Every structure is written in structure tokens, then in C-alpha cells.
Amino acid sequence: MSSRFEIGKADFLLDGKPIRLLCGELHFARIPREYWAHRLKLLRAMGLNTVAVYLFWNRHEPHPGKFDWSGMADAAAFIKLAQQEGFLVCLRPGPYVCAEWEMGGLPWWLLKKKDIQLRSSADADYLAAVERYLKEVGRVLAPLQLPHGGPIALVQVENELGAYGTDRPYMEAVRKFLLAAGFTDVPLTACDWSSNFTQNALPGVLSTVNFGNSAERNVAEFKRKRTGDGPVFVSEYWSGWFDHWGKPHETRPIAGALQDLGWILDNGGSFSLYMTHGGTTFGPWAGAGGPPYDPIVTSYDYNAPLDEAAKPTEKYHALRALLAKWQPDGKPLPAIPEPLPVIAIPEVSLTERAPLFASLPRAIRAEKPAAMESYDLGFGAVLYRTTLPAGPEGVLKLAEAHDWTQVFVDGVRVGVLDRRRNQSTLRLPAREKPAQLDVLVEAMGRINFGRGIHDRKGLVGEASLDGKPLMGWEVFPLSWGESPLAGLRFSEKAPTEGPAFHRGSFTLTQTGDTYLEMKGFRKGMAWINGNALGRFWHIGPQQTLYCPGCWLKKGKNTLVVLDLETPTRATVVGRTAPILDELVVDLSQRHRKPGQTLRLEGLTPTHTGTFGPGGEWQEARFAAPAKGRYLCLEALSAHDNSVYTTLTELELLGPDGKLLPRSAWKIAYADSEELIGESGTADNVFDLQPVTFWHTAWSSDKTAHPHQLVVDLGSEQTVTGIRCQPRQDNDHGRIKAYRVFLSTTLFPGL
Incomplete structure (x- = not known):
């Protein structure tokens, strides 16, 4: 049965009647195909009526012109399953999606062209590849639009381009490709942050907004800047956050999300919960932050309402209680599906080896x-x-x-x-x-x-x-992308030291999900019965690999582990719960080396000022342009009178008043950073993420103001001002009085 989905003056309209999108993000490529229906039923029982679906271009076009819609890449099958469970679908095909996925979903082979300009209207080769990909997406998925009897109600144009740059002609090109691919029968959307969505906004394309806290302020800023009418759709409300190797496990409390989502609903808005269930970035597909380079772990648990194996959490039950009040006609929610079985596996010894250098x-x-x-x-x-x-x-x-x-x-x-x-x-x-x-x-x-x-x-x-x-x-x-090297020769007599593949087997009488503890190994990847589980690294915080029960079998199972170092013990244990927060703390990550103490005595500040209260961006212009390679921001006090300093983003204005590029920036010094209780590293001030921040130490070694941050700009720059984004989730440690120093040489004491 076909339907019409339209954008009204203040509401989404389904067959002419207002509808609120209670949406949850789910990535089918991060979930074993056998579990898709189970995950969708869990979302339905939570009270959602819409599913947001990313497509990962690099998963669907692994080589130019060769497309893959099979297995865990079968987007059409997933979308049809979503329809069977009663969902509408927000399709987000890219070409770029971010999602903490390898290269943001862009295929690696684009980089074979040495001067490629990604996400740009200036590169004809890139645009031609995008057009080919979206044409294929249209061939497979355009027939599933709502007016044709499918569930697809919205299609997104690109993704958060404002955080990358301003290129409206590129957005126009992507829209044109989507329309030519057949996505002409449902509305198009474009998402960005409340601070930058106007940079690439297109007429006729609904602007939507992404954030993870402060709903009232973000929506107010969004509504103040947008032109025209239309519903407010928070296309990503970040329910948690993702983890990086060597940094603390990220969590986000439920109270703020309940308050924000409740406010959005009370004020006529729609939302998509990113993520509702994160799943696992199996194989080689986990991406990285940067610069500076900051690789992301295999687990995409995301501290979401459904954990990595889709077990309902406290967040799930709290949000379910909220959403139960917003069901049409007070209809009761479906029962929560029974959990999938979980098993323990006794210690498995991997006694055979195939040395890497011999293969x-x-x-x-x-x-x-x-x-x-x-x-x-x-x-x-x-x-x-x-x-x-x-x-x-x-x-x-x-x-x-x-x-x-x-x-x-x-x-x-x-x-x-x-x-x-x-x-x-x-x-x-x-x-x-x-x-x-x-x-x-x-x-x-x-x-x-x-x-x-x-x-x-x-x-x-x-x-x-x-x-x-x-x-x-x-x-x-x-090559060990999704499967190990072909032709490996295993032997129990092979050398025990150095990079090698390790193999062992175990027998099961029953199957179920399990978590393989990898603590005996150092760094590498693992495969179970030929299925790629993902990367491990002894530094943590992730110490287990999620192993889906559908990839196990009764009888003999074969585990292969590539360790690029030498394991301390070549054994694995299957546990019934994950270990995602066991960090081997390396304090050498701190940006203050032993013996360093910054000395600013006798130096004349380039600028002295006071930031206002609140979470809005703070900007200050210098009395005169200043030149230097090293910039020191010294926080003298905090608005909440605490001893801490927090800062979300730091930007500098160049001689033309425009923002200086930050790709070459490096932290040269931070007097204090929290690296144990949370990821408060100073690198966070230029990672482009509005929910991460520099936080001075609080779990130990607390020190009072002043607090200093020194940034190496990579080369001498002319600076005319400073822009700072305060911590967003609360006012803790927001900078009040401050000083700025610029120098052509590194400051004394460093």
C-alpha cells in the first residue's frame, strides 16, 4: 500500500496527517544479518516508529564499478525488514557519512588519485564516482520509497558538510545525483550543527540539526538562523559517545537525554537517537579521529540504550517509559523481545602459528x-x-x-x-x-x-x-581486510616470537553470543570461523571482542588471531559480559613532560580578556594583529569558581578575519589533563567534536588556576583574534578571565 510523506508548515505529514518521527539510528553493517529482525523488534518495543539507516559507500563499492549488496551489505533486505516491523525509514546514503567508520564511508580507492579533492565540487573525478555510486543506490533502493509501497520517507543529502567546509555547489551536485537516481518522491533533508547548517543549506531541502545536549539552546539557535517553515527534526541526538584506543571508555548519563528528548517532544519536534543500538565495527571498518591521529576501537557500544549485543540498558528502559506516553491513541508498546542466549567458553589455546614474515x-x-x-x-x-x-x-x-x-x-x-x-x-x-x-x-x-x-x-x-x-x-x-592471508601454513613448531597468525579450535554443544577476552595477545585482528571480529589492542579500554552466536556452530569452531607483536599467552576465554573500560594507562600521553613548567613571567600578553557565561561561542579580536608559531591560552579563572579548566574547541582568526586551518596544529604543552577518569586530553580542543573537551586533572593531582595550553600552529601565522567554544553539557570549568600569548619560538620552560 503506497502513502505520501510530506513536509508541512510545522509538521511532517503522512497522508496529510501530522506525524512525529520517533526515530532510532541502526547500522545494519554493524549487526550480523541473522540478528537484524531481533534488533528492529527491540527498537519497536522501545516506542520508536522510524529507523535511520546509513549506507557505507566503501562497503557497497569495494572496487570501482563493482558493487556488493550481499550478506551484511544487503540494504534492501534490511529496509524491507524494517517495513515488516512497522517502521518508516530515513535513508542516509552519503556519499560521506562519518559514523566513526573507515574514511567516513568513502572508498579507499579514491585516494589512488594523488590530487583527489574529496567532498568537493572542484574535482570532476570525485563527482563522477559519486554519481555512479548514487545511481546504483537508486537502482537498488529508489523502488522502496513510500509512494511506491516501500518504507523510505526521507532521503538525506550528504552529511554534516558544514563541519568540513563551505561548498554549496557540491551539495547541489549531490542533490542532482539523488534526484537523477530516482529519489524524487520523498522529501530530501540535509543535517548539520546549529552553528553551521546555513553554510550549505539548499532551498527545497529540509535542514535538520545534530547535537548531544542543551536541546532548548540548540533548537533556538537553529530556528533563529533557518529560513522558511518546516518541522524541527533533530536528526542526530547523541545518546552516548564512542571510544578511542588508549583513552578512557566514554559514557553519558541518562538524565540529560531524558530532559532533552522530553523537551523536544513537548515542543513539537521529532528526533533520531544516535545511536539506539551501535553494534560492532567488525573487520577493518573502524575509523579514526584526527588530526592528531586517534584510532577508534572495534566496539561501537556507544553507551547506547541497547548495548553492543543489544541487551537493554537502564537508558533503554528510561526512554521506553518516556516514549510510551507518545504512542498514538495511547496504544501500549510491544513486549520487549527475549534476549538472545549468551555463553561462556573455557580457555582456548591457540597452539598453531604461521609467522607473518614466512607468509x-x-x-x-x-x-x-x-x-x-x-x-x-x-x-x-x-x-x-x-x-x-x-x-x-x-x-x-x-x-x-x-x-x-x-x-x-x-x-x-x-x-x-x-x-x-x-x-x-x-x-x-x-x-x-x-x-x-x-x-x-x-x-x-x-x-x-x-x-x-x-x-x-x-x-x-x-x-x-x-x-x-x-x-x-x-x-x-x-591484505587482511575481512579475511586472513590466503595460503597460510600453520605449525605447532613455528617460532613463538614476532608477528604471526595463531590458530586454535574448540568444540561447542550449544551456541550463543560471547565475548572473547584478548588480554593474552598484544595487537592485531581476530577471525572466528572465517568471520572477521575486528581489531584488538592490549592498551584498552576494550579488552574483549564481541563474538555473535550466529557465527558459532555446534561442534568444531576455528579461531585465528593475528598478533603483530608476541603474545604473553596465546589463549582466549569466552566471557558472558564485555570488558570495555579496562585501560592500560600510559601517562606518557600527557602533553606535559617530566620537568616541564611553563614560564610566562616577563612576557607581554598579546591579548587579555574575559569570556562571558553560557555555552555560546566566545570571540575576541586582538587590538592589533600578532605573529607567531606558538600560542598559549592561559585560563585565569572559571565562571563556576572551580579549580578546573574545560574547553571544547579553540579557533583562531587570520589576517582576513577568517578561521585559520587547524590541520597542522599540535599540542605542545598542557599544564594539566584528565586521562584516567575521562578523556580530557588537550587534543580535544581541535577535534571538531562539540561534545569532547579539554579537562584539567580531577581524578588526581588537582591544581588551581592558572591553567595553560600551548598549541604549535605548524608554522608562523598572523593571528587577529581567538574563538572558543565552552564546555556544552554544563558550566563546569568554563573559562572566565584569560590571557593569550603568541611567540615565534617555544615558550621558556618547554
Whole structure:
């Protein structure tokens, strides 16, 4: 039966009658296909009537012109299931989606063009690829629009482009491609933040807004800036947040969400809960923040109402009680589906090994190393091999090693370079004769947000020894995207040290979901019966991998683990609950090194001022332009009189009054950061995320004002002013009085 879905003056209209969208985001690519119906029933029982669905372009077009709509990529099957459960669907096809997914959903092969301009109207090749993709999306999904008997009621044009830049012609092009693909019978939308949605707004496309707190203020700002009528649709209300390797597990309390969602409903709005159920970013698909580079964990639990395995949480029950009041005609909610079985698995020993260096493909010879994409490789790692001359100790420099690099000399590991720390050099030992240099570079996920999405992997820059380029390489592309290397030869007699695949088996009499504890291993990926579970890393906070029961079988099961280091014990245990918050704290992540104390005595501030109260952006212009490479923001007091400083985003104005680019910025110093109780790292002040912030230490080592943050701008800049976004969820630690210093050289004491 076909229906009409329209945008009225103040409401969405279904067959001419007002309807409130009680929407939940669900990513079918993060859920085993066998569980799709179960997850949808849980959303229905929560009180939702609409499902928001992202498409991940790189999942559907793994190679140019070759499309995949099978298995967990079968979007049409998922959308039809949603319809069977009584949902409308908000389709969000991209081409870019973010979603903490590899490259924001853009396919890696776009980066094979060296000067590609992603998300831009200026690149004809990029636009041609987008047009081909959206035409294919239309072929598969346009017949499922509501007027044709399907459930698709809204289709989104691109995603949060305002956080990337201003390019209205690009938005026009994407809209044109969607219309040409057949999405002509339902309204189009475009989402962004309340602070930037006007940058790329299009007439005839409904603007929607994303945020994670302060609903009344965000909606008021949105309504004040938008032109024309239409319903208020909070297209993403962030129910939680995602985790990064080496940082504390993120949680968000339920009280704020209940207050915000209640206010939205009381004031005539609609919402989509991002996420309602996050699931798992299986295989190689987890993305990364940055710059600075900040890889995201495998679990997409998101502290959502339904946890990683779709177990209802306290948030679920609280929101269900709220939404029960908004059901049409007071209709009771469906019963909550029975949980899926969960099992424990006794300790499994992985006794067989296939050393990585003994399983290499045929070498490619090259004078200089190049990025992974140039070898037609999207995921995995690249081993670069050359011969070092005899000589004394020397400094190896890898200008851009993306992302986690191990260096071996004659088979012995001599060091690790971690892109998260901006590490690029290490000292090589003296050599009495020529020696083999192996550089193993693992790709950990491409940046999924901001300008950093042009994120090539492997050795992107020059490799040199004591300043002299190293030439004459053998290159071994190693692919372990969704399945291990073919032709592995396992043996219990293989060496126990060094990068290797480890294999073991176990027998089950019954199946069920479980969580594989990976603490005995160090860093790598795992596969169960050929299904890719995802990445693990001993640093945490995630210490288990979710293993769906539908991927297990009665009888023999085979587990393969790739450990890029040497495991402390090659065993795995299947637990009945996840471990997502066990962080191996590395205090060297702090931006204050031992012995550092910033000294500002005798220096003249570039600017002194006072920020106003509240959560709005604060802007101050300097009395005169100032030049410098290093900027120090010193917080002298807080509006709530606390000893802490918090700051969400820091921006600088250039000589033309426009914002300076931040892609080259690095934190040079922070007097205090909270890294244990929460992720209060100073890097958060330029991560483009409105819900993360720098927070000075509170779980230990509390210190009073003043608090200082020093940013290396990458090169000397002319600065005319400063913009700061205070902490958004509450007023704790918001900066009141402050000083700004600019210097061409690093400040004294650093």
C-alpha cells in the first residue's frame, strides 16, 4: 500500500496527517544479518516508529564499478525488514557519512588519485564516482520509497558538510545525483550543527540539526538562523559517545537525554537517537579521529540504550517509559523481545602459528617506498624492506608512517613508531656489515571526520638514514581486510616470537553470543570461523571482542588471531559480559613532560580578556594583529569558581578575519589533563567534536588556576583574534578571565 510523506508548515505529514518521527539510528553493517529482525523488534518495543539507516559507500563499492549488496551489505533486505516491523525509514546514503567508520564511508580507492579533492565540487573525478555510486543506490533502493509501497520517507543529502567546509555547489551536485537516481518522491533533508547548517543549506531541502545536549539552546539557535517553515527534526541526538584506543571508555548519563528528548517532544519536534543500538565495527571498518591521529576501537557500544549485543540498558528502559506516553491513541508498546542466549567458553589455546614474515607475497620492487593505495591495497599492512650499509648508529626517519610501525634490523625488532604520538624517528644500532631493514606499517583505519579524511596509509613520506634517503626497496602488500592471508601454513613448531597468525579450535554443544577476552595477545585482528571480529589492542579500554552466536556452530569452531607483536599467552576465554573500560594507562600521553613548567613571567600578553557565561561561542579580536608559531591560552579563572579548566574547541582568526586551518596544529604543552577518569586530553580542543573537551586533572593531582595550553600552529601565522567554544553539557570549568600569548619560538620552560 503506497502513502505520501510530506513536509508541512510545522509538521511532517503522512497522508496529510501530522506525524512525529520517533526515530532510532541502526547500522545494519554493524549487526550480523541473522540478528537484524531481533534488533528492529527491540527498537519497536522501545516506542520508536522510524529507523535511520546509513549506507557505507566503501562497503557497497569495494572496487570501482563493482558493487556488493550481499550478506551484511544487503540494504534492501534490511529496509524491507524494517517495513515488516512497522517502521518508516530515513535513508542516509552519503556519499560521506562519518559514523566513526573507515574514511567516513568513502572508498579507499579514491585516494589512488594523488590530487583527489574529496567532498568537493572542484574535482570532476570525485563527482563522477559519486554519481555512479548514487545511481546504483537508486537502482537498488529508489523502488522502496513510500509512494511506491516501500518504507523510505526521507532521503538525506550528504552529511554534516558544514563541519568540513563551505561548498554549496557540491551539495547541489549531490542533490542532482539523488534526484537523477530516482529519489524524487520523498522529501530530501540535509543535517548539520546549529552553528553551521546555513553554510550549505539548499532551498527545497529540509535542514535538520545534530547535537548531544542543551536541546532548548540548540533548537533556538537553529530556528533563529533557518529560513522558511518546516518541522524541527533533530536528526542526530547523541545518546552516548564512542571510544578511542588508549583513552578512557566514554559514557553519558541518562538524565540529560531524558530532559532533552522530553523537551523536544513537548515542543513539537521529532528526533533520531544516535545511536539506539551501535553494534560492532567488525573487520577493518573502524575509523579514526584526527588530526592528531586517534584510532577508534572495534566496539561501537556507544553507551547506547541497547548495548553492543543489544541487551537493554537502564537508558533503554528510561526512554521506553518516556516514549510510551507518545504512542498514538495511547496504544501500549510491544513486549520487549527475549534476549538472545549468551555463553561462556573455557580457555582456548591457540597452539598453531604461521609467522607473518614466512607468509609474504611476491615482492614489488621500487626505488622509493610509496603509500599502500599505490599498491592497490586498501586494508592490512605493508612490509617495506631494504638493505642498510655497514656503519655506526644512525637515526632512521620515516616522515609519514601511517599508522603503527615496527622496525626490524636483521629480524630483530629495534623500535615502534606510533602515529598517535607523532613519532617519526628512532635510533638504529651500529652494523659491522650490511643488514636487512624491515619496516612493517599497519593501517589502523582512515580518519573519518574533518579534512584529515585524505588519509593514505603505509609510508606516505620519505624514509631516510641520517638525512640521506634510503633507496632500493622490496615492498610486500599484506591484505587482511575481512579475511586472513590466503595460503597460510600453520605449525605447532613455528617460532613463538614476532608477528604471526595463531590458530586454535574448540568444540561447542550449544551456541550463543560471547565475548572473547584478548588480554593474552598484544595487537592485531581476530577471525572466528572465517568471520572477521575486528581489531584488538592490549592498551584498552576494550579488552574483549564481541563474538555473535550466529557465527558459532555446534561442534568444531576455528579461531585465528593475528598478533603483530608476541603474545604473553596465546589463549582466549569466552566471557558472558564485555570488558570495555579496562585501560592500560600510559601517562606518557600527557602533553606535559617530566620537568616541564611553563614560564610566562616577563612576557607581554598579546591579548587579555574575559569570556562571558553560557555555552555560546566566545570571540575576541586582538587590538592589533600578532605573529607567531606558538600560542598559549592561559585560563585565569572559571565562571563556576572551580579549580578546573574545560574547553571544547579553540579557533583562531587570520589576517582576513577568517578561521585559520587547524590541520597542522599540535599540542605542545598542557599544564594539566584528565586521562584516567575521562578523556580530557588537550587534543580535544581541535577535534571538531562539540561534545569532547579539554579537562584539567580531577581524578588526581588537582591544581588551581592558572591553567595553560600551548598549541604549535605548524608554522608562523598572523593571528587577529581567538574563538572558543565552552564546555556544552554544563558550566563546569568554563573559562572566565584569560590571557593569550603568541611567540615565534617555544615558550621558556618547554
